[in-house]
Amino acid sequence: MMQYIGMRTLKTGLTVFLAGLVAQAINPQDQFVLLFTAVIALESSVASSFEIGMKRVAATIIGAFSAILLYSSGLPLPVSAALSVMLLIIVANRLGQTGSIGISGSVTILILLNGYAGQNPYFFTYIRLRDTILAVALALIVNLLIFPPRAAKRIRRQEQLLYDNTLAMVEKIYLYRVADNLEDYRSEVQQLASDVQTAATELGIVKSIEDKRLAVYKKLLSTYQKIYIYSENLALMGKEMRVTDANQKQLTDLFGHEEVLEAEWNEEDITRNEVIYNYTLDRLISNLKEIKAYEQQLSELPAINR
Template sequence: MKNRLIGMRTIKTALVVVLSYIVSSIINDELSFALIYAAVICVETSVVSSFKIGYNRVLGTVVGGIIGLFMSYIPLYGAITMAAGVVITILFCNLLDIKKATGIAITLVIIIVTGSSESSPAIYAMQRTLDTVIGIVIATIVNMLIYPPDQMIRVRDSFQKFRDTARHVVGDLILYGISDGLDTLGTQLDGFKDTFNELNKELFILKKYDKEEYDYYALMVEASEKVFIYAEATSLSETNVKMTKDNHQKLYKLLSLEIFQTEFVTMESSTREDMIYNYNLAKLISALEKILKERTFQVDNSKY
């Protein structure tokens, strides 16, 4: 699936173009660039983002339509009018916190200011605003009904990347004291959390996700955060600290690390630095055990 030359989002975008073309041909005397453009840029990677961004872009469209209409009545040189309209549109979109809709709002302002010699500015502005809203609606419906994006797959993939990286980063940290991989691990943790949050938002709209698998990844987010926190804490330890025999055995069993150490510390013989190191290491091992434990879930294809 990952190696397909043409992905599902590409196919849906092509379908949106066809539907937009047909709808535009029916409701307009000529093809509407605003309708087709709006539909194409609103094909999103999740159902929730389709709703949210679609809603924001409708607001952006209204803002662009109003500003475009206002600017079309100002008797200035065309380029100055468009430039002023663009600046005003950006300010309003920032004010309304719909920054992702700024592009479509600006496009609409330019389309309206460019205008049509056959229609009054007010009628032309309303036509283009309506076209843009229709394009957004088409894209949102297609994204919902035609093979809606599966956020659980993205969560699985991002967690697998984090888990594989964690295994190598912790190994390098314990064996060689190399902590360079922590930045990569932190980035992948953020990616895993972001994809899980997107999945979380979809639960109220889509009921297709298995609750047991969802609960598992909710626990894995917490465990992954602990892996990163305690890996960072362990990396800050002094180079001469000694490991307890218990931590040594658990690391060997968990990661098959050949840690050559003949002298181990006990609670009685530990220095303050040894105790801190082994505390963080024990917490790291505990969190690693949770994320490295393999789990399989039965996928019910009838839900998709």
């Protein structure tokens, strides 16, 4: 059965369990907000949990402000409800919190209903805000301490695989002038870019990856993107392009394929397209050398513990 339960599911259950314990301790008569927010507060990463959590807290504040302002006006409930919802939509739009309008609206309506029913709207607002903050905090703690996202290890594995695939792709282009996996390669580069961005976002919240290692990954990513462009250009130029002795030597040094050296030819007869081809090839080789240098830098950094 455990194979059908993902880590996020388990962590969500743990967050709700902790929220239930806290709710019973501080407010056993009204546990809904704390438990409900705990269900939706946990995200796939620490950074996203923090970002979404802050938006939910902001939504609660906006909704509460709108409700209390209109409750104090003394207008009938239908009028207050309509005006308060309109107000919170305007404020949320101005603050760029459009995704939280639904949560803000529910808070607004709850506060108004309780206020018009004779309860203290200020105390009710305090309870709602407190429970929301507690649920978000619990989600952050669980995501941070219980099997935290291993961005560093994941990126390292992906980058090592991309490194091997890069060498294989360039070698294939050279040996056979075939580039039939460029789309797959581009997808791998885009995935690495996404993960590096996620790690960079989380860096200020949790040390999911070392500063120095992340800096090297960013340089590697830029180099991989260039290699994709150069490889695509080489593939588009056809299979009849001749390679200069200088580039052949560089490729032999990289791959050790002396047998692929073409027969000597007079490079004074090189065509314009072949000049472009060999320039592009030289740039690609230079970027391969850069990757090797970055790989060496990564190997000299402390081992990843997470």
